[in-house]
Amino acid sequence: MTDSITASPAPLFRRLAIIGPGLIGSSILRRARQDGTIAARLVACDISPDVCRRVAELGLADEVEHDPLRAVADADCVILCVPVGAIAEVGAHILPAMKPGAILSEVGSTKLSILTAIAPALRPDVPFVPTHPMAGTEHSGPDAGFATLFDDRWCLLTPLPETPAAATDLIVEMWHRMGARTRIMDPAHHDRVCAIVSHLPHLLAFTICGTADDLADETRSEVLDFAASGFRDFTRIAASDPVMWRDIFLNNREALLEMLARFMEDAQAMARAIRWGDEEFIVDRIERGRHIRRSLIENRQA
Template identity: 85%
Template sequence: MTDTPTVSPLFGTLAVIGPGLIGSSILRRAQRDGTIARELVACDIDPAVRQRVTELGIANRVEADPLHAAADADCVILCVPVGAIATVGAQILPVMKPGAILSEVGSTKQSIINAIAPALRPDIPFVPTHPMAGTEYSGPDAGFATLFDDRWCLLTPLEDTDPAATALVETMWHRLGARTRIMDPAHHDRVCAIVSHLPHLLAFTICGTADDLADETRSEVLDFAASGFRDFTRIAASDPVMWRDIFLNNREALLEMLARFMEDAQAMARAIRWGDEDFIVDRIERGRHIRRSLLENRQA
């Protein structure tokens, strides 16, 4: 009988700073499969989070200080809110060892790259990533090992990023279960503005509108919420700090997509007002086609 070949871990030590939904899912998958790193380090400034990570047993070592977590790591992944990524990155870069890889999982890219650029080192490859996976839950208990299975992870390396480092990070995401695509940072931000950021903005806004209704109507909204409204509330349950940072850090692309949406919403309003049945049916059919495409692409 032939032994199954053993897959060597990609890194000696992987440090995850911010073990929330994404970070703890990385740790869980890496711990389960053993092909990402020999040692897993989790770091968070919140003692309650550190205590919970310790209880869950999803890291070999739990640190309070990002400098301690990053100093001996072969790869550091920043899983903190978008608004804090550049700050934490600039803090740890001076202590990282030459040749180690710095990565992050933020939902915007141009703002992060521009903010962290002054602190980057030529001997530390920086490989920004964005796993297109998540739930409305947050914190270390929210993660699970299969979160990234068959989901996209977008990589936006800089022009001078070592291709070998990009390839290594891409392999890591494959082992985490994801599909990958390399993308220009500006294009990434426009794509995510329409497929992720705008839907969340609309969900938050619709729930706010419902909450502002007169008391009697508001109670009926809560009592008789149909599936469409329930879907919006699931999205709107997402972490407010995380989404505040995303909206502000991708404001240009998001505002552009919001303006286009408002024009299209006005066109639909005109069609309803004047009874333009063909226009209404066309928009509904286009929505059905997109849904079928998502199902065929295993993204729904």
């Protein structure tokens, strides 16, 4: 008797093009290269010659293109991994060069602004499936990526009402093969959720580090010398790419400002509790934070 051999699934795409092989883009390339069932051929494209050269040195793609129109011309799927503020512009530039039936996707962390800006350029014969992998580090560039970045992380999808279900299903399956969990979400709801779980924490981290930097010289030196784990956590977040986060803040301003106003009200309530010695209120807020942390651990998100 011979052992049965289970054949690997056929690649989802014959040719997958990644525009912007930074942290997310290069992690997609690494996972696709390692997995072997996501795409038969990988193409990377960036406007920076240095990035293209480094991608080639790392062997992340079968082809490295400086010209985005050449990169997407024969691709079955194109994923835009550029900063949020550039997604619509780059998408509008490449859409005329994409072949009918190819899928356009992106990985921006805001959705309403992207959908509004790119809408005039969309083609009915090129399905658009926006996504947002909820994964990342404070590092950037092609060296920052790694194949396991998306393992057990959520990828949120916000397909348009007119997007064919088959196209959405292909992108869902791609992210499953990347190791991610997926959920389909309304774009406006997506932006509000991300404002509280991602954008507001980054805003607070940048602000706290700025406050520390504005202190008198002798106090600032003590902050750097004696930083405790809580402050170190803030500095890790604050080390994130400034251009990327500038674009995120400006493109999700309404949802972010709403969540910031809520936070400021809650911070004032905590300040009043501390001022007046309201121990019950303080303990309740701390316990709620502990509960959220336990929930994240149980959900494998910490």
